[in-house]
Amino acid sequence: MAGWTRQKRLAVEQAFYAYLDRCIIDSKEDGEIVLGQHLYASQRSAITMVFDGLEQDIHDFFILKSRQLGLSTITRALTVFFLGLHKGLKGALVFDTSEHKEDAREELVNMIRALPESLKFPSIKKDNRAGLTLENNSKILFMSAGVRQSVTSGTLGRSAGLSLAHCSEMCSWSNAEGLEAFKNALAQTNPNRLYIWESTARGFNQWFDMWKEARKDTEHCKCIFLGWWSHDAQRIEHADKDWALYGDHIAPSPEEIRKIQQVKELYGVDITPEQLAWVRKKYDPTARAEGDTDPTFEANTTRIQEQPWLEEEAFQQTGAIFFGSEKLTDQTNKHASKKFHGYMFLTGQEFVDMRVLKAENTKSLELKVWEDPAEDAEYVIGVDPAYGENEHNDRSSIQVLRCYADGIDQVAEYNFTMINTRQLAWVVAALLGWYSKGTSRVRYILELNGPGTAVFNELRSLRHQIDNGYPPLEESGLKNIFRNVSQYIYSRPDSMGAGYNLHFKTTTHLKVTIMERLRDFVSNGMFHIRSFELLDEMKTIARDGDSIKADGSTKHDDRVLAAAFAVHCWEEKSRKQLVIQKRTREAEAARKRLSITDQVFLFNQNTLEMHFRQKSSVRQMEQRLAVRQAWRGRR
Numbered sequence: 001m002a003g004w005t006r007q008k009r010l011a012v013e014q015a016f017y018a019y020l021d022r023c024i025i026d027s028k029e030d031g032e033i034v035l036g037q038h039l040y041a042s043q044r045s046a047i048t049m050v051f052d053g054l055e056q057d058i059h060d061f062f063i064l065k066s067r068q069l070g071l072s073t074i075t076r077a078l079t080v081f082f083l084g085l086h087k088g089l090k091g092a093l094v095f096d097t098s099e100h101k102e103d104a105r106e107e108l109v110n111m112i113r114a115l116p117e118s119l120k121f122p123s124i125k126k127d128n129r130a131g132l133t134l135e136n137n138s139k140i141l142f143m144s145a146g147v148r149q150s151v152t153s154g155t156l157g158r159s160a161g162l163s164l165a166h167c168s169e170m171c172s173w174s175n176a177e178g179l180e181a182f183k184n185a186l187a188q189t190n191p192n193r194l195y196i197w198e199s200t201a202r203g204f205n206q207w208f209d210m211w212k213e214a215r216k217d218t219e220h221c222k223c224i225f226l227g228w229w230s231h232d233a234q235r236i237e238h239a240d241k242d243w244a245l246y247g248d249h250i251a252p253s254p255e256e257i258r259k260i261q262q263v264k265e266l267y268g269v270d271i272t273p274e275q276l277a278w279v280r281k282k283y284d285p286t287a288r289a290e291g292d293t294d295p296t297f298e299a300n301t302t303r304i305q306e307q308p309w310l311e312e313e314a315f316q317q318t319g320a321i322f323f324g325s326e327k328l329t330d331q332t333n334k335h336a337s338k339k340f341h342g343y344m345f346l347t348g349q350e351f352v353d354m355r356v357l358k359a360e361n362t363k364s365l366e367l368k369v370w371e372d373p374a375e376d377a378e379y380v381i382g383v384d385p386a387y388g389e390n391e392h393n394d395r396s397s398i399q400v401l402r403c404y405a406d407g408i409d410q411v412a413e414y415n416f417t418m419i420n421t422r423q424l425a426w427v428v429a430a431l432l433g434w435y436s437k438g439t440s441r442v443r444y445i446l447e448l449n450g451p452g453t454a455v456f457n458e459l460r461s462l463r464h465q466i467d468n469g470y471p472p473l474e475e476s477g478l479k480n481i482f483r484n485v486s487q488y489i490y491s492r493p494d495s496m497g498a499g500y501n502l503h504f505k506t507t508t509h510l511k512v513t514i515m516e517r518l519r520d521f522v523s524n525g526m527f528h529i530r531s532f533e534l535l536d537e538m539k540t541i542a543r544d545g546d547s548i549k550a551d552g553s554t555k556h557d558d559r560v561l562a563a564a565f566a567v568h569c570w571e572e573k574s575r576k577q578l579v580i581q582k583r584t585r586e587a588e589a590a591r592k593r594l595s596i597t598d599q600v601f602l603f604n605q606n607t608l609e610m611h612f613r614q615k616s617s618v619r620q621m622e623q624r625l626a627v628r629q630a631w632r633g634r635r
Contacts, residue, residue: 003191009055012085016047019081019121024114025073025107035077042069042230050078050196053222060221062214063198064314066228066307072168075196076108079166083138084121086192091164092131092141094182096172101144104168108140140164145173145182163187163194170199170207179206201305201314204540204550208315212536225314228279228307229263235274236281246280248273250294259309266310282307315539322515322541322548327523332535335410335528343367345430347423351462354426366419367427370530371402371411373437374592378403378574378583379411381435381444382566383428384558385421385451396424397558399534399566400431404585405578407526408570411435413534415559421451425458445569446503447561456503508546515541515548517571518564527567534559 020036027033042065050061065071076093083089093108095101109132115121122134131141145167162185173179187193199207214221228234236242252260260271280287283299299307301316308314312325342359344366359365373379382399398414412435414427428444435442446452504510521527522538529535537560540550550557 004054004057006055009051013047013051015085016078016081019084019115019119020077022116022119023077023080023111025077025111035073039074040070040230041232042071042226043074045226045230046071046074046224047078049222049224050194054194056222058220058222059193059195060214061194061196061224062211062221063196063224063226064211064311065198065200065226066230066314067200069226069231071198071226072104073107075166075168075198076104077111078194078196079140079164080108080111082164082192082194083134083140084136086138087136089138089164089192090141090162091139092143092162092166094143094145094165094167096145096169098144100169101142105142145175145178161185161187163190163192165195167195167197168199170197170210171202171205172199173206176206201308201316203305204315211315225267225311227263227267227309227311228282229269229271229275229309234278235272236277237274242281243277245288246277246297248276250280250289252276253294253296256297262310279307279309322543323519323522323538325539328535328538330525331522331529332532335530336532336535337370337530338532340368340370340530341372343369345419345423345427347419347426351426351429351465354423354430356430366416367412367414368531369412371409373435373440374402375437376439377435377441377588378578379435379440379442380408380566380569380574381428381431381442382562382564382569383424383444383446383452383455384562384565385424385447385455386417386419386558395556395558397562398428398431399559399562400435401527401563401566401570403570403574403578404583404588405575405581406584407528408521408567409528409585410530410534410563413531413559415533421454422458425455425462428455429459429462443569443573445565447565448503448505452503452505512546512548514564514568515560518560518567521567527563529563531559534563 017036020039021034023035024032025035027038030038046063053059053061063071063075079091079093083091093101093104095104109124109127112121112124112134122136122138124132125135125137126133131139133139141162165182165186167182186195197210201207211223214223236246238247256276260276263269263271280297283303284295284297287295287297289295301321304313305316312329342365344357344359344364346355346357348354359367380401380403382401384397386394386396395415395417396419398412399410400412400414401408402411412431414431419427428446432442432444446456448456518527522529537550537557541548541557541560542550550560
């Protein structure tokens with residue numbers, strides 16, 4: 001069959017529903033049933049969106065779901081249908097464990113054998129341990145991905161040449177090498193190819209990374225989120241005894257109202273009182289009213305990720321959530337921006353060889369600049385070298401914040417893996433020099449654990465080298481590295497040392513302190529965050545006792561730590577003086593709004609007032625002298 005036209009889509013979709021009306025399965029709730037006569041709304045939604053995608057020439061489908069929606073069953077039914085429809089199609093069912101693989105295999109084989117002869121569906125020609133082959137020569141392999149990395153990880157999908165795949169429970173896959181091998185075994189041009197990746201969330205893991213990637217690649221991937229509300233049977237009726245405990249006589253809380261509105265706005269679904277009662281029971285079955293106070297139905301992170309209202313709720317930390325999701329959403333809506341200037345650093349053998357160029361693409365992007373240096377401003381720079389705070393941080397991160405008495409604004413962010421300690425010191429020096437423009441002041445704070453000391457030593461060595469004759473190059477802005485750094489060093493003799501700046505070795509106690517303060521300033525809105533990547537890292541931060549870090553072995557917190565260092569430097573080194581000077585955001589903005597005429601007027605007015613004050617002072621002095629002389633004359 002050729003590519004997917006509207007006509008083909010409608011014909012195949014109609015044939016699939018006809019096939020479902022003959023498809024018999026063993027259901028958990030009702031025993032043996034005809035699948036087509038017992039479809040959930042969640043299953044119908046998934047089918048419709050898959051066919052929508054095929055009609056748009058999209059063949060990769062990512063389904064993020066809550067529990068017990070029947071998605072695995074309907075996807076297996078669709079897999080069987082595609083095998084029967086397309087001759088010679090080669091596919092695979094991949095599960096996290098061998099046990100789940102065998103359960104799925106048994107269901108699929110029974111599904112095929114139970115189809116009536118009148119449907120003329122191809123029968124099973126060959127059935128062995130590896131898979132089965134139909135009479136039309138379509139094949140299906142049964143595979144388990146494994147839940148951990150092993151020496152055989154790369155064998156998944158080797159030489160498979162697949163055009164059909166159903167990959168289930170992706171949240172449990174920890175086999176990164178095997179997954180990449182499997183992806184490379186998938187056909188790229190077959191017009192009838194179909195790849196469905198489906199799972200619940202279960203934390204920030206490989207599935208989370210896949211979901212984020214797919215969200216960005218809208219030309220080739222379709223993301224489908226199905227929350228608890230997509231299952232039409234998940235409700236408590238008025239006649240049920242539980243209605244008295246969870247029904248609509250209990251007014252919706254502000255949080256429930258907010259979520260009901262969001263589900264309507266994002267997914268077009270109206271939550272009914274009966275559905276709300278169901279999720280209340282799921283979230284907190286023991287909640288009860290006290291006196292005239294309504295109960296609060298609050299869920300822990302495990303229950304939320306099992307039955308999420310929204311896509312963003314599905315991925316939850318296993319520890320206690322550190323940064324509130326509402327606060328991060330507020331930051332995203334108010335301050336985060338994709339409008340920035342992107343730069344890359346070309347480093348050589350020595351500092352004098354370094355060049356700064358506009359980033360050619362996202363892969364070469366190292367530095368994002370949302371706000372160029374301002375005149376007479378205050379900045380802090382937080383630096384977390386790769387493997388600095390712990391051995392899992394494999395990226396060097398730098399955060400540049402503009403300081404005010406009433407808060408800090410993120411103005412630039414550096415994040416890169418392929419850089420050594422010497423080169424990182426040069427990047428830090430370049431940013432110090434650039435943001436010390438004119439009468440501006442800039443401090444930096446450096447994590448000294450591990451490679452941090454090497455970065456600090458290179459900065460001190462760099463100062464000595466500049467003192468002894470690095471020639472400034474005639475360039476402008478950030479690219480004028482040498483002149484900027486020289487001016488920074490000469491304008492403040494202690495600028496590279498630890499006295500003017502703030503450096504330390506992170507201990508468990510100190511990390512807790514600076515992370516708590518970072519959370520405070522994010523929560524109260526004093527820290528304005530512009531980086532979407534920084535906000536994404538914050539979503540993965542969890543607290544378990546005195547441990548505050550990114551949840552999951554594949555997650556990073558380099559940007560978060562660099563931001564925490566910078567905020568700490570602002571609070572300890574800069575803020576007190578800014579408060580005394582009353583240099584708030586509004587005061588700085590008002591000063592910036594002054595026109596040239598206003599500035600000249602104020603200058604002339606201040607000069608004139610000073611002139612009159614000086615004249616008045618002289619007259620007062622002359623009068624005092626005259627009085628003294630008159631007094632002496634009387635004696």
